[in-house]
Amino acid sequence: MSMEKKDIKKVLDKVSAGTATPQEEQAAKYWLHYFSKDDIPELSEDELNQETEAIYKSLMKEKVPVKVNRLWYPAVAAACLLMVVGAGLFYYRQHNPEVKQVTAANIVPNDVAPAKNTATLTLADGKKITLADAPIGLIAEQRNVSIFKTADGKLIYKSKPLKASETTFLDNPELNIISTAKGQQYQVILPDGSKIWLNAASSFTFPATFVSLKQRKVELTGEAYFEVAKDKSHPFIVKTDKQEVEVLGTHFNVNSYSDEEAIKTTLLEGSVKVSNSNEQKILRPGQESLLAKSSLVIRNADTQEAVAWKNGDFIFNNEDFGSILRQVARWYNVEIIDNGNHENLHLSGTVSRSKNISAVLKALEITGKVKFMIDGNRVIVAK
Template sequence: MEKKDIKEILNKVNAGTATSEEEHAAKYWLHYFSKDDIPALSEDELNQETEIIYNSLMEGRTPAKVKRLWYPAVAAACLLMILGVGLFYYNQQNTEILKNDVVVNKIQDATPAQNTATLTLANGKRISLADAPTGLIAEQANVSIFKTADGKLVYKAKSSTASTSESASENLGLNTITTARGQQYQVELSDGSKIWLNAASSFTFSATFASLKQRKVELNGEAYFEVAKDKAHPFIVKTDKQEVEVLGTHFNVNSYSDENTTTTTLLEGSVKVSDKKEQKILHPGQESVVTNNTLSIRNVNTQEAVAWKNGDFIFDNEDFGSILRQVARWYNVEIIDNGNHEDLRLSGTVSRSKNISAVLKALEVTGKIKFKVEGNRVIVTK
């Protein structure tokens, strides 16, 4: 048997398609290339010599002669050959590791969301905020748009003496900030309001509110708001299922299209939430829930609702499907569940700054699920 034949069989071993006879033959001939005599080997000696022989083959040269090798020891090397030799050669660049029952590809262990987004101006121009330089990146009527050194977007109103030659339609033109899966961003509007945008979300707003009676914005996804107080100009957040009206307050809105509910959680001040049929006033520590065209109010732990903005996942008896969707958005991965977890709810806390392997392990600690990672796909295996 030639070395190329051994490599072909090792490829089969790695793919799980080799027969037991092929595995046995490959292991025997791999050692036979350097056999002088057949004394017994300790396990450490067997491991050492296997590595020497294997490295020689991979470098395309004749293996160094090894004096201590014993054919019956080949059987003891079975696990070593399959996991050590086969996987080492054919996955040198994408080595898979088995750690705490989570299989994770070291190169493709998904990283947390990046601080970037895409800005679409009123004239349709699109700006990648990851590529935009620090400083002034655009100007619109009565507004200058800056990217700060720490990666935020800031709209600053020009002085009242600034040129007003731009058309009124441009002055009132809408801007949109869009985050893809695996992205997040923060913007400060021209009125001083601050918005944190979660992954897979879009936020549409007027570049300036100077000539408007209302500060009306639109949200698809999730965002946390710290609204600047202005009693004369109510701030209104519109989603596909509701409107939230405030004068100045801190609150979170979750309105993803793939979720069954839209929630608004109030941390400070008061807000009025309206759906198609009714409206309700929220007080701090309360959350409105719109589901199946019904608006209801409940008391909640507000820290759980804004955990994403503070850098954490906090799950308190959370629906497993919702957890998977949150993880998928944040790490930009595809998660495949076998559908047997409809009634599963989990609790726990883990930092969103860690790679996905840490989050999956934290979920596995419950003992109710297991995960397997294949490239950009996460498969629920239990």
């Protein structure tokens, strides 16, 4: 979602000039306090200083120094960005004045924090390592590979030279597994340089090293985003329970949760071959395949929506309500009980995955179609 710089400035000028409606000011206050984004349009430093000071004075009714801390800039620009483009999204509050503003006075009891950056690593010998507890630096060594944890919480595999006496190892590579529970996510960099982002409730099985292997074959359950290092002589193959995706070097996302109706493969760059037991098809950038009931269908994709989870957002584009609930349940590790009849309900909108679950639920409630109640580790759909 993007805007021209001139559009951002129009909204800044409108609010700072005092011509904004009370609803617009309330919406701006909400987004200024609760949301910040990294993908905002660029303004010059002087423009940011001037506009930030003006809008902050207008909204917060306080004196601020001429020099404003740069940490405010993304929040202010994001507030205006969301205020303009949010009219069509379900969470835009100024069209729903009956909805309460979120304040310290109505903090939700039993609120649930978002997913943590951790996973469980299972080595070839069966040893399990909880990555949140692992030290920074070298955490394990296997034949021909060293495994490191970085300061920013990634796992990196580095191959070592293969010894002549270990040629039999080539036909029987040691397999490692990284698995995330609900409420967890993680990233791993394979020995060939390929980068893998693992979503919640997912499992990724791969050779500890690709040295002298003819194929770079891995297995996935759940969801992962892949940035595969180019190597024309060694195809990279992602196997799920019902399909295989073969690539040489590209960026793509695979959603293969067992509780979803279809396996979805979305291509951002390069090309991939998707195949099942009956057929195979080639994907081009901007396309995705859906495998359901042994039928493989190709269609145009909303790539931003497909990888929103990896970029820190929920993006729903006319999304089935049941699918939304499953995504929320996996991310926050909660049980969601839907007692209503929402078979035909579809919603659209965007909300940050870095917020507590109450922020997501309130966004959904603004549609007027549903209500939620948090009961311990359960979320009950009351309407």
